[in-house]
Amino acid sequence: MKRLMSRLLAAALLLPLLAVPAQPATASTPFRNPLNPGADPTMTYFNGAYHLATTLGDRIGIWSSPTLAGLATVPERTVWRDPDPSRNKQVWAPSIHRFVRPEGPRWYIYYTASDGVDANHRNYVIESEGDDPRGPYHFKARIADDGEYAIDGEPFVHNGTMYFAWSGPGRGMGGPQQLYLRRMTSPWTTTGNRVALPADGGCHEVREGPTGLRGPGRLFLVYSTCDTGKPDYQLWMKSIADGADPLVLSNWRQHPGPVLARNDAAGVFGPGHNGFFRSPDDTQDWIVYHGKTTSVYTYEGRTTRAQPVTWNSDGTPNFGRPLALSATQAPPSGDPWASQEPGATRSYVSAEQRHHFDRAPDGMLTHWWWDPVDRTVRRDVWGGPIAGRPVGYPVGAEQHVFARTPDGRLRHWWWAPGGSVRQEDWGPGLAGDPTGMVTANGQKHVFGRAPDGRLAHWWAEPDGSVHRDTWTGGDVVGNPVAYAFGDEQHVFARGSDNSLRHWFWFPGIANNLPGLDDWGAVGRVHSDPTGFAFGDQQHVFYRTADGSVEHRFFDHGDWALRTDNWGGAVVGSPFAIRQGQTQQVFARGTDGALWRLVWRPGGSVTADRATAGATTDPVALAWRDETHVLARGADGTLVDWHWQPAGGAAPTSWGGQVAP
Template sequence: MKRLLALVMCLVLLPVSPAQAGSTIRNPLNGSADPTLTYFNGNYYLATTLGNRIGMWRSPTLAGLATAPETTVFRDADVSRNKQVWAPGLYRFDGRWYIYYTASDGVDANHRMYVIESAGDDPMGPYHFKARIADHGEYAIDGEPFVHNGRRYFTWSGPGRGRSGPAQIYLQAMDTPWSTTGARVALPASGGCDEVREGAVSLRGAGRTFLVYSTCDTSKPDYQLWMKSITDGQDPLVPDNWIQHAGPVFWRNDAAGVFGPGHNGFFKSPDGTEDWIVYHGKTTSEYTSAGRTTRAQKFTWNADGTPNFGRPLALADTVVPPSGDPWASQDPGAARGYVVGEEKQYFDRTPEDALGHWWQQPNGTLRHDTWGGSLIAGRPSGFRHGTEQHAFARTPDGRLRHLWWTPGVGVRSEDWGTGLAGDPTGMVSVNGQKHVFGRAPNGTLAHWWQEPDGTVRRDNWGGSLVGTPTAYAFGDEQHVFARGTDNSLRHYYWYPKIPDNLPAVDDWGAVGTVHSDPTGFAFGRQQHVFYRTANGTVEHRFFDHSEWKVYTENWGGNLVGTPFAFRHGPTQHVYGRGVDGALWHLWRQPGTSVQAQNLGGTLTGDPVGIAFRGEQHVFSRSADGSLQTHLGTTVTPWPGGQIAP
């Protein structure tokens, strides 16, 4: 939030929001066609055909793309190339991002291919126009680069519709990410029809490169994908080196109500273990290009090393999120519990003042170990970043300790320096920086961050706070909420273009009413914060960016300690310890009133919750000091060390 225009104290129902990430995904992800999608530094990035601009959608979860706001990253003022803007392709070369696209002056026959370049290593830009690429004086569309034998090549479709014969796939070597060199080569390509060959994109397999392309008229229900491949070591500019695979590899599925699937892209799951295809399809067999929407699904590999894309899924089918997708649990702030791949993770301080780690393997086995030999104080916090697990803790002498686990490497530890008097919290920002916040000895907000190259920096955001703050990213912004010394709700924030690059703080009110540490999350265009009041009820404040207002409401309850809030899909959840020692659950779905349930059990500490597929798991300390999880009213003790009170 750049500035606070109004503080509105009223009881309201939250605006109804479309479903976002939860236990499963339902297509479509976007209402347009010709998608390109990638995962980078904790976020998915999607671009589609918009006609007069290049727009981008960003989300830490795949399903969240469906309701993420569009950011226009490029709009051209040149009238010779700012109309009929089609088919963006997003690629990263040498630490910069490039978007390849097709545009014209409004006359289809004048379509040519262009490329824009990012100013830095952020897929959201800013971008500037770089060049017209592979211009041979005739109609050209759907340009995409690919790498084979360590060298870049460019592929596109031409010479154009309305001429004799089908559109042709061409290849040419690239000398820079924005230019081609040498002669172009026509690549014969089968397609089951005498029409287009377009939208060719590459896919790396074991020892070879696949070129997957769309055939037939995009308005027909038989628009589909075909494939060629070339083995490593062979020259792609020699057409005979390519193998033509027989028949379509992805085509209409009448039984599922999917027609015209094509113009695809490929992306990896966040943990790098799965391959996914993104494409557009429509729900009608009529001849029309209207109604095409972006969909995504996982694919596998055959024993012979060729991809198996399966059949296009119906829009009613549910899709398990990609491996490593956070499923909107703690999105995207830090907590003592989080999900990494198929495993539930939890960190806490043991009675010996060590960092205890509990996790559940995919087969249900519960495990426990201790990270590092350093002593810690208070409660740790952490987050996942790709396939890595990160934990942060305060040492007894007030230093910030960073411990992290990497597959194949194990646990490592480093000291981020002195100046921490409270428990840490943090986030991963969109540029890959790891941020940690905590109360300094003088009551101000201390801030550490680590650059992607490992360099640790720090500053101080000022203010006067007590307890432990909560922090999360909101797009490219950083937001921290804390309890002031007057029991008010304090809001610290930073964004890339803030004046003088200095963080700011404003007051969300609630003077005298905040009697626990805050907890919260970002959701669509809203920021949400919850806390316990003096009489034990849960108060909820949220900022709506569409209306530029802060709203407040009371969810009721009778709690002690600090509650924990997260969302699971579009539903907001708060778990807390009741005055009776039981676990209480308050939640609200869009358009409904708040509901509450006593889940029983005995808690001797504040709970922490996570979303895991269709389930919500809550961690807490039991009466005997051991770790327990709650799944509804079922309480399961976890083996291993005790938790410090």
Template sequence: MLRTVLLMLTAALTILAAAPSTPADRSAEDEPRAVFRAPLDPGADPFMVTADGRYHLMTTKGNRLAIKTADTIADLPRARERTIWRGADDDPSRSTQIWAPALYRSTSPADGQAHWYVYYTASDGVDANHRMYVLESEGDDPLGPYTFKAKIADYGGYMIDGEPITVGGQQYFTWSAPGRGFEGGPQQIYLQPMDTPWSTTGETVALPVDIGTCPEVREGPTSIVHDGRLVLTYSSCDTGKPDYSLYAISIDVDGDPTDLTQWQPHERPLLQRNDAEGVYGPGHHSFFTSPDGTEDWIAYHAKNTPDYTYDHRTTRAAPVRWAEDGLPLIDPPVALGTDVPLPSGDPGPGPRAINDTDEGTGDFTVGYAGDWRSGDACGPTCYRGDDHWSWTPGSTATFRFTGTQIALFSVRDTGNGIAAISVDGRNEELVDLYASPRTGQVQQWTSRRLPPGEHTVTVRVTGERNPRSSGAVVSIDRAEVWDDRPGRSG
């Protein structure tokens, strides 16, 4: 009898072991993460920070300073910008060419309270007159409001890309300016002690940043701390070149950064062009942590054309691991539109993509009427390596979806014309798809927030073009659909 019971128990355990686990049996860590897809923003020089579980992103806007805020990184492409400072409202000497904002939280010695500080470069319209400036938030909110605080580290010459770092318990200001020791020559990275979050004092030193892809420029210094060392990363080359890339020097977190012998240069590039993925000029970046604080990430800009141009640099993001040499380990940059798992602790959900080849008349499809062509000649410039295009007036592409908002991404080119876009058959909006040089996966148009449910978006070829364009082509590549109803995901 006992033998029979043991045999039955063994058989039961074998069945249980072989049975597939149910969702309740699996931990959340076993579930695949939702994804996001770049570009996150059409701007360059991204600075990203997570605070109170939200993402805050600043990029170069030229005539103003603005912050995008979102609960999930996947929402940044559709997040509304909040302008916190306008050049037109400021002193003419710092009213334009507003570049490379950086957002830091620090304690003010004036009131002992935490404030947010925006460091940025601006000029009067003459490039050589760029100087560094600081805004201070009135309270402890990264969205402000802000007041102008000071010009910082002004030595009387061109300077850009300033940010603070902390070494040995002391804050230092770093920036990019011409020539080692202010004697002319290639742009270098400088450092000076700070006595407040908006002022510097003491000796200025030029840091040992000789290693790089190109000799002429070192810019965009920013830092990350890991395993007792501060890694100061910087961009090498003119940012208009496809070879723009990232390098680093490092120092003990308790060291003296004014002692140049304590800095360790590193030969290995952290991030560089990836022609196979159509990624050129990756650089001018920032580091941020995942919402739960367990992962390091990088936000950087890049473009998908090898042409020498400052245009079409868009914001992307990637996870950071750590190599045995103590440097950030970042996978080669991937093409725009690549699925990237959300950072740890990001609540999602991500949007759902509709490719130009998802043809049909059902939900999450696109239907074509008129004269359209398609192919894969655009390679990594296009989502999934293919797109549709037409120059025949009256031809239409209609996206069908269930959701609350949609954005359209496609090619802009020298032969592209003007499209007319409508939601649910209502009033059309004209969108110019021209650009020079050619660039892909541009966020061409984003709908307003829509009532939950089924919708259509129709893109019509008008046959019209602006005077600079050589044609009237309209391109269809991908749509991103968000659904804000509880429990919905991409």
């Protein structure tokens, strides 16, 4: 933790928003493997969502989620089922790629299929109708067909030219499976003679699943060896320098030994058949692969896992060792906003569903959710009565919601798949709306203003035990906002002098006591703060006395606190989210309109408005590549404003009644 000292405040300057740094901290939802129960995974990130495909046998399906953690619970979307019986069985190993064509960008899925006889496997490709990896698709071609068994084909680009790599029998001269290469003339055609690429592998029977990874000055071709049913199925690697011809065998370098292999201590066996994808902010490489939890020879139990790729000083990739399923990982850099940014809110995404919690006019805790499967809104009541506004966050497939009771107690509701809503009392001492976050160690944290103006803190351990302390100082008014920043906890609130107060805690802090510093802005903070962590920066927004939105942010890179004003004419408390690299603030306008203030990398802050305004303070969420803002409409119902990229929003009533 790099503590912000008050002496920095004298250096705070009115400057434009800094560019987002290239190495973000981990402030998004932690995840654990597996991501999917399937094998032979391929993954890409596009338009605000991860898109994953695995072997399904009779079809090609894609799972899409705005967060990596969400892939574990989202439904499959079937994108291709071939009616041709000569190629609609034993459908294996899809691989997703995007190429720009004269008619526009198109997605191509390369896969292996047969008529039910293994020896008749060939490589095929389907093409999307538009620029969406979720389809729809149409059949395009059989590709690189030499009249014999061929599987695991996919393209790579080197020196600006496309090549197709696949696995077939013979090692070019008889014997077990071998890798082959051929130049491509389009995403669905190849030309010239095939070239057999010799490849080491620690065993004799298989060389398959060749996948390209671009490194500094070189292309790395990572492939699987041994029988995938064996615990020793593993990844090996060859590489070629930029400028060298891949069809000249002597240009390839064989790297010794496996680059990803079984990890008995972690209970991971047979890691292989991988893909690569870039993090949402395009700063990290990640590997997706399948593995098993048994050393028994079997094709069953292979599940999809992901972990980051680092780069050695010599420019080679380092895949590390396959992680245990119990290992908690930070998500890819720039993983889109989920529930922990800016922390607990009334709206969040869970299992691809959009959820909102609010107080009804009769004081009951009411829950709305939108299901993408049937595209309908449902509503139920979780209990009550409550006072103020509730907040919540998902924890894996569970949903947790907190609210203040009329007598000032903190109440906790939670739901898990297959069960009913449960609740418990976390005790007295709450005078305002709660906020909170889930930390990487599985603790659930809740903060709120106590009756004496101090900051009250509750937390639950993974074993369910609830604890409480008070974070002293602050003289808080209104409602705080909290978020995680790596393994740190940060809370911001408005002081009685209308200043911005900041509490922080990190492992190893002196005496295990939270720190408190002053972010200044005395007399300027006239609303509850909102904010998030992004990259190596911490961002906080609030309404000033003149109704404009002010922004303070601390950059850990140069250790400076800065301030700028985003404009606007708003009332109430704003709400800020990060969506990819875009930062957005939403608030009610003094004229009844709903304002959106947006900053994108390389640009300045822009503003637009929706003419139909909210009658309560809005909250926003990112769902796939969409932005949704929810608040009470003029008729008292819950309204979802789907904000358009070019500006303006399309409102849809979710029904029910929300307390003013």
